[in-house]
Amino acid sequence: GYGRFGIAYISDNGTGDSDTNVTSRFRLQIDATAESDAGVTIGARARIQQDADDAVSVDSLGADSDGDGVANFRSDRLGSGINGVRFFARSGGLEVGVGNIFGALEFMPGQYPIDLGLTGHNYDYTAFNFGGDAYDSDEEGAAGSNGVELMYSVGDFSAHISASDIGDRVAAYVAYTYSGITFALGGQDSDFAGDTELTATVSGTFGIADVALAYADNGTKGDHIVLAGRVAVGAATDIEAYIVDADQWSETGFGIDFNHDMGGGTSLRGGVSTGGSLGDETLVDMGVRFNF
């Protein structure tokens, strides 16, 4: 797992004032596996994750944070126990998963081209914008909702299909890597009007830069286009940036960050973003992250 902590600044916290707060996350990852004599690996992944961006209080425990009319397992910003568990069986390039599944769109190449700053900011640069099933680190995800998925990879080709009872979602992607450039195409059928219907990405390394271009048709939320990249500056530091234009937001979004590797699994990170889901406001964060 990993931990991170630092400072986050927002130019307007909703009351007209700016706000600077301590931000932190603790993620303890539990991977448990066994291997059959025939070489099939069977296992489970769970996480104990606690974020401190909001008050750690039972006030949020049981709140209806996703607005589906049903109180949530745990609200987004409180974590004391394990999340929904993902179970899997894997043999060669084939993997079956059930429970809190990864989700085909969430796992599609090019959806997470960068990870901005210390906290990821609002992930505006993720084109499908969470309009599909995804592994949920501090809630249940598709666990208990018949989440199932099939992942397959061979050579330069990979494919992933996932389904759950959450909006009767069925999603899939196929991806192919040619001369170091990965092309991926994904689609989904869902009962939610704001879910992603179609998404396509191109990502690869061009000279000194990793660059990704991503497009998604997010149903009633409209189109979502992202251009993002990463450049190494020196032996231990890189800079990431993105620009996003999405129909659901009135402003074009921008962000830039740095990541400095301090060795031993520790790093110093910080970023600034504006526009997109932030509207006119600016979000700045900086702090350290450590892997354990």
Add this chain to the structure above:
Amino acid sequence: GYGRFGIAYISDNGTGDSDTNVTSRFRLQIDATAESDAGVTIGARARIQQDADDAVSVDSLGADSDGDGVANFRSDRLGSGINGVRFFARSGGLEVGVGNIFGALEFMPGQYPIDLGLTGHNYDYTAFNFGGDAYDSDEEGAAGSNGVELMYSVGDFSAHISASDIGDRVAAYVAYTYSGITFALGGQDSDFAGDTELTATVSGTFGIADVALAYADNGTKGDHIVLAGRVAVGAATDIEAYIVDADQWSETGFGIDFNHDMGGGTSLRGGVSTGGSLGDETLVDMGVRFNF
């Protein structure tokens, strides 16, 4: 601990329709011990267990799943943190336990002659039918209710006495093994009318089969008689079956399963049961289990 996942089918889910769902369990067992210079082992056992047979949602957290008028620690089908902890001190054949105790009737030989299919189905083949204290993997059990127990074994003889403030239960069993056949007799005094009053079992190996016969007088729930057995078929597979007749159910219950060892702590399991607590309905499950 262990994990398991697969498919469960029920012929009627309560609305007149049949239902097929993903079923899963994740159990992380925490055994912590220390040993004194005099050779006394002192320790604790806790579990983080999550089942996904029902929605993993806070809707069930705090529900009164056992109908005692008090909301539960965690409802049966939700697990994010540790259960009630059992503490013990053990020296030679003598063990004292407090907290979320095992319970004398639950631990009596012959009460769990088999473990049907992937999920255990409804454990109709457990004669005392949970009419007494038991270690509770996803709730508190007797923790916080002054649960205490004393276990003793020497040679072919074993005994166990347990007590708690839950219905002022006091229960005990004695067991003796003679020529490979184990005879056990248990009794209980309790304030709950539906608790077990008397139970007796005979279990042993007869040729190729492990067979157990169990009887319980479950108070106002009446008599409960179980015949169950296990037969090995081939080097890595066995078949288990039971028949149960209990006054609390109008139908005689039956069940049969298979367990196939795939090596490395993994196995393929499945079973079918009907009658008993299922009434006219049929329950089928199949899937994999892995120990870690």
Add this chain to the structure above:
Amino acid sequence: GYGRFGIAYISDNGTGDSDTNVTSRFRLQIDATAESDAGVTIGARARIQQDADDAVSVDSLGADSDGDGVANFRSDRLGSGINGVRFFARSGGLEVGVGNIFGALEFMPGQYPIDLGLTGHNYDYTAFNFGGDAYDSDEEGAAGSNGVELMYSVGDFSAHISASDIGDRVAAYVAYTYSGITFALGGQDSDFAGDTELTATVSGTFGIADVALAYADNGTKGDHIVLAGRVAVGAATDIEAYIVDADQWSETGFGIDFNHDMGGGTSLRGGVSTGGSLGDETLVDMGVRFNF
């Protein structure tokens, strides 16, 4: 972590009757760290702690146990998941902490001169009497409330300053050890009328005894004076005792205990206390503790 269990007797449980109950605690400590190439240790501490002094039930989950008008993360006597996490970065004698911080007054030398009996009884012998931020093992502490602290030590000198949004507390202590005697002085600015304003301690070893004298000005709770000590009797046993006089209680408080080391991280402990926060009542506990 550690576990402990035993028996606790109180002469009046609030209904006019005496009460004897099983008491227990399970503490699983999770320390996760990484070290940068420059020698900075970055890490986090979390605990899964469950006490069984009260009913382990969701009835207490979410109760407003600290009376601040907001339901608590977890009530004091129930624990299933991790508490609020403390994050830190440490280099040489300097440490920065955020989240569920230790707190300057809680960490000041002389505030915990002894640990009475099996359970610590009511910690009447802690002069600042929890009138400040402290690491909270089964709630959130200052996590999510912008808790930050700076600790520094060099040779015989140490200092600690902490702050949080809980009552806008800012607290600090300085301590110096001279000829085996530690002098410590602490102060705090807080919005809570009953919080500690000033506290001073002297502690050291005098011949066969460890002795500490502590004073605190606890705001509207008035003065709090403690004299406490520990004497070794034989190779594996010690006896601790305290006397406390505090304006907030009508009775002077007394307590005495024994701790007998049984080897391998196990010990037998017991104590008796009266007066102070207990008023006319008497509290007795005895049991075993094991470290793991």
